[in-house]
Amino acid sequence: MEIILQIPAQAATLNEPRLMTLISVDFQNAAVCEARDAKLPAQIRFTEADTFPWGDFLQKIAVMWQLSQNESIPKAFRLKKTLPQSIVDIIPEVSPKDALNVLKQLGKAGFFSAFSKL
Numbered sequence: 316m317e318i319i320l321q322i323p324a325q326a327a328t329l330n331e332p333r334l335m336t337l338i339s340v341d342f343q344n345a346a347v348c349e350a351r352d353a354k355l356p357a358q359i360r361f362t363e364a365d366t367f368p369w370g371d372f373l374q375k376i377a378v379m380w381q382l383s384q385n386e387s388i389p390k391a392f393r394l395k396k397t398l399p400q401s402i403v404d405i406i407p408e409v410s411p412k413d414a415l416n417v418l419k420q421l422g423k424a425g426f427f428s429a430f431s432k433l
Contacts, residue, residue, distance in 0.1 A: 317336050318389075320336065320371055322335050322348065322361075331354070335351055336348060338389055339391050341360065369414040372414070373414040374407070376392055380398065381403070392427045394427055402421070418430060
């Protein structure tokens with residue numbers, strides 16, 4: 316199962332909402348996404364200045380972590396070590412605006428490779 320996200324309309328998406336999946340985080344910590352809606356551009360890079368549904372991504376990836384569905388998880392977000400139960404318990408309570416910061420802290424703490432070089 317792939318994690319498909321609804322990306323809000325913005326300049327990077329030619330002002331149309333898009334269905335995309337996050338495939339990686341690049342060296343500048345930008346989200347690299349591929350289209351799942353048969354529209355162009357087929358690949359878009361989202362920086363922190365762009366609107367990206369980090370809250371939805373965090374909630375969906377947390378389910379994949381619990382199910383151990385590694386083939387569904389972008390490589391940069393595959394767990395390197397088990398999340399403590401205290402973190403697992405708070406993820407459902409994380410607000411969409413705080414989701415990127417939570418992901419950055421988890422990456423910085425070595426749970427996955429994305430955001431590990433902050």
